[in-house]
Amino acid sequence: MSRTYINPITKERATILKTSAQTNGLYTYIEVELQPGGGNPIHYHQHFTEQFEPIDGTLGVHYLGKEISLKPGKIFKVPVIDNHRFYNPGDRSIVFRAKLEPGQPGFENFMAALFGLVSDGKTIGKNQIPLNPFYAIILLKWGDTQVDSFFFKVFKPVLIMLYTLSRKLGYEKKLLHKYVIG
Numbered sequence: 001m002s003r004t005y006i007n008p009i010t011k012e013r014a015t016i017l018k019t020s021a022q023t024n025g026l027y028t029y030i031e032v033e034l035q036p037g038g039g040n041p042i043h044y045h046q047h048f049t050e051q052f053e054p055i056d057g058t059l060g061v062h063y064l065g066k067e068i069s070l071k072p073g074k075i076f077k078v079p080v081i082d083n084h085r086f087y088n089p090g091d092r093s094i095v096f097r098a099k100l101e102p103g104q105p106g107f108e109n110f111m112a113a114l115f116g117l118v119s120d121g122k123t124i125g126k127n128q129i130p131l132n133p134f135y136a137i138i139l140l141k142w143g144d145t146q147v148d149s150f151f152f153k154v155f156k157p158v159l160i161m162l163y164t165l166s167r168k169l170g171y172e173k174k175l176l177h178k179y180v181i182g
Contacts, residue, residue, distance in 0.1 A: 006119065009118050009126060011035035011036075011038030012032055012033070016028065016030055017029045017031050020104055021105065025103045027100060029099050030097065032095065034095075038087065041127055042084065042147075044081050044083050044146050044148060045144045047104075048107070050084070051076070051099040052076050052077075052078070052097075053074075053075045053098075053099070054072045054073075057093065058070065059096045061076055061086050062084060064082055064083055064084070065083075083148055107143050109175075110143030112179045112180045113138075113178075114130075132171070138175055
């Protein structure tokens with residue numbers, strides 16, 4: 001059973017084709033429809049690689065300061081810890097698939113909850129920061145989404161402590177019940 005999520009800020013329609021549970025933890029497989037101008041901010045992941053495969057249209061990938069244009073038939077894999085972002089550089093919608101290895105149940109939760117919060121108007125700005133700071137901390141943890149900035153590196157130990165507090169206060173359960181479990 002696939003689940004589809006819509007993010008009106010990044011202009012994404014994402015469908016989880018294969019969950020980590022369905023692949024015994026080997027990978028998570030997602031199909032994304034991205035509208036013109038859509039994309040995400042520069043980030044990196046510490047625990048998984050991200051492979052991009054365009055299906056229809058040209059996918060832009062910003063990778064380590066360089067711009068890469070991927071057409072159907074081309075595959076590009078971003079290693080762990082490398083800064084990147086994806087975007088639609090064209091004037092029509094595109095479709096691509098992303099394979100996260102190993103499988104990422106946390107990222108699956110991240111996508112469901114973030115897209116739900118955005119759709120419910122519970123985030124701020126184009127970077128989609130949740131209004132509730134505890135939700136923001138949980139999403140950072142689930143998505144293994146890291147930002148290469150001095151601020152982020154200095155406050156990372158504090159964020160880890162706040163994640164533990166968020167769980168103890170029940171915010172993780174609230175996000176799971178509202179956006180993941182339904």
